[in-house]
Amino acid sequence: GESVGLHLPTLSVQEGDNSIINCAYSNSASDYFIWYKQESGKGPQFIIDIRSNMDKRQGQRVTVLLNKTVKHLSLQIAATQPGDSAVYFCAEQRTLETTGANNLFFGTGTRLTVIP
Amino acid sequence: DVKVTQSSRYLVKRTGEKVFLECVQDMDHENMFWYRQDPGLGLRLIYFSYDVKMKEKGDIPEGYSVSREKKERFSLILESASTNQTSMYLCASGEAGRLTGELFFGEGSRLTVL
Numbered sequence: 001g002e003s004v005g006l007h008l009p010t011l012s013v014q015e016g017d018n019s020i021i022n023c024a025y026s027n028s029a030s031d032y033f034i035w036y037k038q039e040s041g042k043g044p045q046f047i048i049d050i051r052s053n054m055d056k057r058q059g060q061r062v063t064v065l066l067n068k069t070v071k072h073l074s075l076q077i078a079a080t081q082p083g084d085s086a087v088y089f090c091a092e093q094r095t096l097e098t099t100g101a102n103n104l105f106f107g108t109g110t111r112l113t114v115i116p
Numbered sequence: 117d118v119k120v121t122q123s124s125r126y127l128v129k130r131t132g133e134k135v136f137l138e139c140v141q142d143m144d145h146e147n148m149f150w151y152r153q154d155p156g157l158g159l160r161l162i163y164f165s166y167d168v169k170m171k172e173k174g175d176i177p178e179g180y181s182v183s184r185e186k187k188e189r190f191s192l193i194l195e196s197a198s199t200n201q202t203s204m205y206l207c208a209s210g211e212a213g214r215l216t217g218e219l220f221f222g223e224g225s226r227l228t229v230l
Contacts, residue, residue, distance in 0.1 A: 102166075103164050
């Protein structure tokens with residue numbers, strides 16, 4: 001069956017190091033992906049997105065890489081800070097054939113802990 | 117600042133009670149969503165709506181219904197709450213159209229069913 005987000009459940013990094021969070025997807029027709037960050041007690045917040053016609057997209061301290069050949073997505077955080085501690089989700093946009101309506105299918109998430 | 121507001125942060129209900137979770141967004145978004153979040157399972161889509169009075173089942177609609185009478189408001193209804201519906205419920209809204217998938221989430225409603 002289809003799946004998004006074969007994450008490791010937890011990742012610990014030292015403050016200042018770079019973090020890499022991985023995500024796999026199985027639907028080769030997927031054409032739009034988003035990374036979300038969820039801090040404790042809050043709803044998920046958008047970090048960065050990427051469309052399938054791109055391999056890489058950069059934001060402020062974050063980079064998303066998309067490898068369509070192996071259906072793999074990663075989020076890289078440079079110089080990780082304590083404020084980066086959160087759960088990170090990748091999400092895949094899916095479209096209903098009947099109505100064209102879009103929704104997002106989320107992975108199970110990776111908890112990033114930054115060690116001071 | 118854009119906002120998605122969920123009416124209750126914490127609720128405690130008894131098995132068999134009817135539960136209403138309300139969500140309001142102020143961004144004039146066409147799409148609204150209800151997810152539940154459970155440890156190790158991530159966010160799972162219950163229902164979504166792409167227009168007033170329109171709804172679509174998500175991945176886990178059983179035991180739930182929804183109502184969207186106005187564009188800004190999307191309600192999740194548990195007709196007869198059960199203990200396996202104890203969870204964090206997240207409402208989200210987003211613009212219509214493909215490749216505009218960014219969703220804005222509320223802070224969640226934690227429901228405990230005893």
